[in-house]
Amino acid sequence: MAWFNMAKITTFKAGYCTHIACMAMRGAGLKVCQFPARAWLIEIDGYRWLWDTGYADYFNQYTQTGIFKLYQKTTPVYLNKGESLKEQFDSLGIDLASIQNIIISHFHGDHIAGLKDFIHSKFICSQEGWQTVKYLRGFNALRQGFVPDLLPIDFEKRVSFLEQFEKCELAPELAPFTFGYILPHSKKQIILVPLPGHAVGHIGAFILTDCGWTLLASDAAWVKANYKELKKPSRLAHLIMSDSKSYYQTLKQIHQLSYHPDVTIYLSHEGEE
C-alpha cells in the first residue's frame, strides 16, 4: 500500500462531433459516428489539474462567421445545455477556482473551447505548440484546427511550458517511452510526454494511480484499433496531421506500450466501450 495518496482521474465528456467512421479508421465505412470530446480532472492531495476542456458554447460562437464556419461544417458539433465543463462542474459543486492548472494537449478547437470559462486557472502546454499557433489567423489558423478567439486575452501571461519542467527517465514498464517532464506539484506521479504527429506540440501524460500507470494519449489515435491493430486513419485525416511520419511513429510506440497489461490508455475521442 502506498503511504501517500495516489492520483485520481475523473473522466468528463463535453459534447461531441460527428464524422464518417472511415475518417478514424480506414475501411470502417461511411456510417456517421460520434466522437466525444473528453476532458479529465486529475487530483493529488487537493491539487487539481484539468486535462483539456472539450467543447463549450464559445466554439459555436466563434465559428458562426467567416472562414471558421468551415470548421463547424467539417466537424458538426453537438453540445446541449448543461454539457459544457463549466456547467457540469457547477452542478457537481466543483469550484472552478479550485482548478489550479489546465493542461492543453494541443490547440485544436475541441480541446481548448472552454478555456475562457476558467478565469482563475493557469495553463500548461508545449512551447513548440504555442509558438506554432500563436500568430496564426484566418485560413492558416483554420488549417491547424485553431480558432484564435477561443484563447483568453491574457493567455500568454498565464501559460507555462512543459519543456521548462524537470526532465526525467520513465519507469521501465513504460517502454518504449523513455523520458518525460515532471508536472510540478504532482509528486512525480504525473509525467508529461511529447506525442508528436497529430498536431505540433501534441502531448500526453503518464499518471500513476492506484491501478498502475495510465496514459492520457489525447489524439495520438482516434479509436483503439488505430494502436491495437495499427489500423490507419483515412488519408483525409492526414490533412489535419502536422506530421504523418511522426504520427505513425507515436502510434507504434503506443502499440508496443499496449502490450503491457497494467498500463491503461485513454484517448480523447474513442467511443464508449
Ligand SMILES: [Zn+2]
Ligand atoms: Zn486534435
